[in-house]
Amino acid sequence: MSFLQKVLAIVQKDVAVELRTKEMLSSMFVFALLVIVIFNFAFELRIENVRQVAPGVLWVTFTFAGMLGLNRSFVLEKDKGCLEGLLLCPVDRSAIYFGKMLGNVIFMTMVEAIILPIFSVLFNVSLFHPVLLLIVVLGTLGFAGVGTLFSAMAVHTRAREVMLPVLLFPVVVPAMIAAVKATGGILDGQLFSEIAHWVRLLVAFDVIFLAISFMTFDYVVEE
Amino acid sequence: MIGKNHRLSDFLTWASAIAIMVALYLVFVYAPTERTMGDVQRIFYFHVSTAWVGFFAFFVTLIASVAYLWKGTRQWDIVALSSVEIGVTFITMTIVTGSIWAKVAWNVWWTWDPRLTTSTILWLIYVSYLMLRNAIDEEARRARFAAVHGIVGFVSVPITLMAIRWWRTIHPVIFESEGFNLTGPMLTTLLFCIGAFTLLYFTLLVHRVRLEQLADEVEQLKHRMSR
Numbered sequence: 001m002s003f004l005q006k007v008l009a010i011v012q013k014d015v016a017v018e019l020r021t022k023e024m025l026s027s028m029f030v031f032a033l034l035v036i037v038i039f040n041f042a043f044e045l046r047i048e049n050v051r052q053v054a055p056g057v058l059w060v061t062f063t064f065a066g067m068l069g070l071n072r073s074f075v076l077e078k079d080k081g082c083l084e085g086l087l088l089c090p091v092d093r094s095a096i097y098f099g100k101m102l103g104n105v106i107f108m109t110m111v112e113a114i115i116l117p118i119f120s121v122l123f124n125v126s127l128f129h130p131v132l133l134l135i136v137v138l139g140t141l142g143f144a145g146v147g148t149l150f151s152a153m154a155v156h157t158r159a160r161e162v163m164l165p166v167l168l169f170p171v172v173v174p175a176m177i178a179a180v181k182a183t184g185g186i187l188d189g190q191l192f193s194e195i196a197h198w199v200r201l202l203v204a205f206d207v208i209f210l211a212i213s214f215m216t217f218d219y220v221v222e223e
Numbered sequence: 224m225i226g227k228n229h230r231l232s233d234f235l236t237w238a239s240a241i242a243i244m245v246a247l248y249l250v251f252v253y254a255p256t257e258r259t260m261g262d263v264q265r266i267f268y269f270h271v272s273t274a275w276v277g278f279f280a281f282f283v284t285l286i287a288s289v290a291y292l293w294k295g296t297r298q299w300d301i302v303a304l305s306s307v308e309i310g311v312t313f314i315t316m317t318i319v320t321g322s323i324w325a326k327v328a329w330n331v332w333w334t335w336d337p338r339l340t341t342s343t344i345l346w347l348i349y350v351s352y353l354m355l356r357n358a359i360d361e362e363a364r365r366a367r368f369a370a371v372h373g374i375v376g377f378v379s380v381p382i383t384l385m386a387i388r389w390w391r392t393i394h395p396v397i398f399e400s401e402g403f404n405l406t407g408p409m410l411t412t413l414l415f416c417i418g419a420f421t422l423l424y425f426t427l428l429v430h431r432v433r434l435e436q437l438a439d440e441v442e443q444l445k446h447r448m449s450r
Contacts, residue, residue: 146375153368157358166354167372170347171379174386181390197389205382212378216371219292 006091010099015106017076024072028111032065036119050123055183058119058127059176062136063143063169065115066108070147071164073104074155087221097148097217101210104144104151112136125187131195132186138202139179143172145206149213152220175205232433235426242419246412254412263327266320268413272420274317274342280310280424281349281377288373291366297439300366303373304356305431309424311349318342337387344383348376 001009018024039057043049077083086096116136120127147168154164178201185195192199250268257264287303321339326332333339352372359365 149371149375153355153371156364156368157355158360159358163355163358166351170344170351171375173344174379174382177386177390201382201386201389208378208382209375212375216292216374219367219371222367 001091003092003095006095007098007102010086010091010096011102011106014100014103018103018107024069025107025110028065028068028107029114031068032061032111032115033118035061035064036115036122040122050125051184051187054119054123054125054187055180058183059139059180061115061119062108062112062140063172063176065111066104066140066143066147067165067168069104069107069111070144070151070168071154071161073100073148073151075160078155083221084223087223093218093221094214096221097214100152101144101148101213104148105140108140108144109137112140127187129186131192131199132183135179135182135186135199135202138199138206139175142175142202142206142209145210145213146171149217149220152217175202178202178205232426232429235422235429239419239423239426242415242422246416246419249412249415254409255406257409260328263324266324268416269420270317270320270324271413272416273313273320275417276420276424277310277314277317277342277345279421280306280313281345281380283428284310284373285377288370291370292374297366300369301432301435302428303370305428305435307349307352307373308431309427311346311353313420313424314342314346314349318346337384337390340387341380341384345380348379352376 036057039053039060043053043057074083077086087093089096116127119125147164150164150167150171154160154167157163178198182195182198182202185198246268250265254265254268256262283306284303287299287306291299291303318339321342322332325334352369355372356365356369359368
C-alpha cells in the first residue's frame with residue numbers, strides 16, 4: 001500500500017463508522033443551526049447590518065460545529081481501545097494524522113455544505129461565490145489541521161471536552177481573522193486582488209500548521 | 224544542572240536585587256520627565272522590560288520544548304514549565320502596566336490595538352499551556368503534550384501578530400508607539416531596565432527550576448517511604 005492508500009483507508013474507516021450512525025454529523029448540523037438562530041436573537045439581524053455581521057456569524061458557526069466534530073474524533077478511538085489498534089497498524093504515524101485530519105475536514109465540509117445555502121436563505125445574502133468556497137475550504141483545513149493534533153492531546157486529559165476549545169481557539173485566531181476578513185470582502189463585492197493577502201495568510205497558516213502537526217503528532221500518540 | 228548550583232543562584236539573586244534598585248533610581252530620578260505625558264510616562268520603562276521578558280521566556284520555552292522532544296530528559300521539561308510560569312507573570316504585568324498607562328495617555332483602559340490584542344492572545348495561549356499540564360496525570364505524557372503545545376503556541380504568535388496588524392490597519396492607526404524619540408538618558412534607562420529584568424528572569428528561572436527539582440526529590444522520597 002502506498003502512503004496515500006493508507007491515509008485513504010483510515011479516512012474510509014472514519015466515514016463508514018460515521019455513516020452507520022450519523023450521530024456526529026446530525027448533532028453538528030443541528031448545533032450549527034442553533035448557533036445561527038441564537039445569533040439572530042443576539043444581534044437582531046436586520047437586512048441593513050447583515051453584511052457586517054454575516055462573516056463573523058458564519059465562521060463562529062463553522063468553528064463551533066467543527067469543535068463538536070473534533071471532540072468526538074478521538075473519543076471513540078480511545079474509549080473502545082481502537083487507538084492502540086490504529087497504532088499497531090503497519091502504517092506511519094503521519095498516515096494516521098492525515099487520515100484523521102481528512103476525516104474531520106470531510107465532516108466539517110459536509111455540515112458547511114448544508115449550512116451555507118440555509119444561511120443564504122435565512123439572511124438573504126448570496127454566499128455562492130467560487131472564491132468564498134475556496135476560503136471555506138482553506139479555513140476548514142487550517143482549523144481541522146491544528147484541531148486534530150489538539151484533539152488527540154485533549155482526549156488524554158481529565159476534562160477532555162473542555163480542554164479542546166481552550167487549547168485550540170487561541171492558536172487558530174489568525175486563520176479565523178483571515179477567513180472572516182476574506183469572507184467579508186467577498187460579501188462587499190471586492191475583487192480577488194483586494195482580499196488576496198488574506199487568502200495568502202490562510203494558505204501560509206495551513207502549510208505551517210499542517211507541517212508542525214505532522215511533525216509533532218508522533219509524540220502525541222506515542223504510548 | 225542549573226538548579227543545583229547554589230553559588231550561581233546566590234550570585235544571581237544579589238545581582239538582580241542590586242540591578243532592580245539601580246533601575247528604580249534611573250526610572251524615578253535619573254530619567255527626565257516626558258514633556259507631554261508627564262510622570263506617568265515612567266511606567267513605560269517597566270512596561271517594555273516586562274514585555275521583553277515575557278516574549279523571551281516563551282522563546283526559552285520553545286527551545287526547551289524542542290530539546291525535550293529530542294532528548295526526553297526531565298530537566299528540559301522543568302525549564303519549559305518554569306519559563307512559561309515566569310512568562311505568564313510578566314505578560315500579565317505588561318498588560319496591567321499598559322492598561323494603567325493607556326488610561327492616562329489615551330483616556331481608555333483598553334483598546335483593541337494590534338499589540339494589545341496580540342499580547343492578550345499570547346497570554347491565553349500560555350494560560351492554556353498551564354491548564355493542559357494540570358489536566359494530565361501521567362508525567363511522561365504531560366511533558367510530551369506540553370512540549371508540543373510549547374512549540375505550536377510559539378509558532379502561532381508571529382502569525383497572529385501579522386493577522387491582527389493587517390486586520391487593524393484598515394482602520395486608521397491612531398496610537399502608534401513608534402512615535403517615541405528617545406533622548407540619551409531615556410534610552411540609557413530603558414536599556415538598563417531591560418538588562419535588569421532579564422537578569423531577574425534568570426534568577427527566577429534558577430529558583431523555580433530548583434523548586435521543581437526539590438519537589439521531584441520529595442516525590443521520590445515519599446515513594447520510597449510508602450514501599
